[in-house]
Amino acid sequence: xxxxxxxxxxxxxxxxxxxxxxxxxxxxxxxxxxxxxxxxxxxxxxxxxxxxxxxxxxxxxxxxxxxxxxxxxxxxxxxxxxxxxxxxxxxxxxxxxxxxxxxxxxxxxxxxxxxxxxxxxxxxxxxxxxxxxxxxxxxxxxxxxxxxxxxxxxxxxxxxxxxxxxxxxxxxxxxxxxxxxxxxxxxxxxxxxxxxxxxxxxxxxxx
Amino acid sequence: xxxxxxxxxxxxxxxxxxxxxxxxxxxxxxxxxxxxxxxxxxxxxxxxxxxxxxxxxxxxxxxxxxxxxxxxxxxxxxxxxxxxxxxxxxxxxxxxxxxxxxxxxxxxxxxxxxxxxxxxxxxxxxxxxxxxxxxxxxxxxxxxxxxxxxxxxxxxxxxxxxxxxxxxxxxxx
Numbered sequence: 001x002x003x004x005x006x007x008x009x010x011x012x013x014x015x016x017x018x019x020x021x022x023x024x025x026x027x028x029x030x031x032x033x034x035x036x037x038x039x040x041x042x043x044x045x046x047x048x049x050x051x052x053x054x055x056x057x058x059x060x061x062x063x064x065x066x067x068x069x070x071x072x073x074x075x076x077x078x079x080x081x082x083x084x085x086x087x088x089x090x091x092x093x094x095x096x097x098x099x100x101x102x103x104x105x106x107x108x109x110x111x112x113x114x115x116x117x118x119x120x121x122x123x124x125x126x127x128x129x130x131x132x133x134x135x136x137x138x139x140x141x142x143x144x145x146x147x148x149x150x151x152x153x154x155x156x157x158x159x160x161x162x163x164x165x166x167x168x169x170x171x172x173x174x175x176x177x178x179x180x181x182x183x184x185x186x187x188x189x190x191x192x193x194x195x196x197x198x199x200x201x202x203x204x205x206x207x
Numbered sequence: 208x209x210x211x212x213x214x215x216x217x218x219x220x221x222x223x224x225x226x227x228x229x230x231x232x233x234x235x236x237x238x239x240x241x242x243x244x245x246x247x248x249x250x251x252x253x254x255x256x257x258x259x260x261x262x263x264x265x266x267x268x269x270x271x272x273x274x275x276x277x278x279x280x281x282x283x284x285x286x287x288x289x290x291x292x293x294x295x296x297x298x299x300x301x302x303x304x305x306x307x308x309x310x311x312x313x314x315x316x317x318x319x320x321x322x323x324x325x326x327x328x329x330x331x332x333x334x335x336x337x338x339x340x341x342x343x344x345x346x347x348x349x350x351x352x353x354x355x356x357x358x359x360x361x362x363x364x365x366x367x368x369x370x371x372x373x374x375x376x377x378x379x380x
Binding site: 008015 | 226359362
């Protein structure tokens with residue numbers, strides 16, 4: 001008779017199918033729902049899964065910020081081509097967000113090393129906020145302005161920082177050579193299409 | 208080959224294939240595909256668990272229900288499925304005691320004595336006494352473990368503890 005490798009098959013099958021459901025709060029170890037809150041450690045930018053209680057207690061504190069999934073299109077964004085040139089970002093795709101550890105605005109954009117991060121000129125940021133007051137409410141460390149001016153586009157979004165890191169990861173994965181290669185730009189296009197779909201779906205839901 | 212042997216072979220082979228498929232699925236890099244397959248499997252298992260729980264309740268509540276359930280768990284395939292869903296009419300302890308009682312004459316003849324120390328939801332602890340049995344301990348453990356896990360595949364683990372007093376006696380001798 002052929003023997004099953006380990007006789008506790010029923011126990012293992014049960015644990016196997018439960019593997020997805022068993023997620024735990026990284027602060028108190030309580031079992032949490034598959035749709036749970038995330039906290040971002042401001043200094044390290046690490047993400048942590050949290051139960052509602054820990055997310056409430058720690059989110060918005062000095063060390064952690066609560067992440068709220070967000071993707072909103074900014075329709076009447078005011079930024080002229082000259083002003084954009086003046087911000088000295090070498091590429092037409094960038095994230096800008098307020099960073100607590102950097103004590104000011106930071107820009108992240110694609111580059112040969114994956115993604116380049118640089119301090120964003122404080123006066124440039126002030127002018128941007130003056131022209132676009134909604135930027136004043138950006139939650140530090142967890143919300144970003146996404147600028148897409150590639151191939152003549154003039155698109156602006158308010159997105160949660162996870163989308164920013166997703167794009168960085170994507171660029172790191174697909175960038176080839178000095179200019180990135182066709183693959184990376186195709187991946188970026190897919191990313192932007194997805195973002196637009198999410199914005200539209202949300203707009204449809206909220207009427 | 209008798210019909211019964213063919214039937215038992217099918218269950219063993221299915222379980223072996225189940226193990227392989229679980230390992231394959233676990234190694235799939237595509238997280239979405241992997242988790243979807245896992246969720247699908249969980250859902251199908253839950254659907255069956257719900258219905259089988261009701262079916263068992265109806266049988267248990269009917270005339271001669273207890274006798275009927277006993278007859279049902281004599282079938283290896285049905286027993287396996289009831290064990291998977293936690294619906295076996297006997298407790299883990301009763302099942303393990305049953306195996307030990309059935310095997311004890313055979314084990315005693317070889318100088319082995321097996322006793323159940325404790326059972327919990329996930330583990331069972333068994334003590335093995337060997338009175339001058341020369342067979343390697345690992346092999347004995349495996350044999351006993353195999354006999355017991357067949358009756359309780361729903362446990363995470365069965366721990367087999369050697370009675371140290373006999374071991375000391377052997378070393379001293």
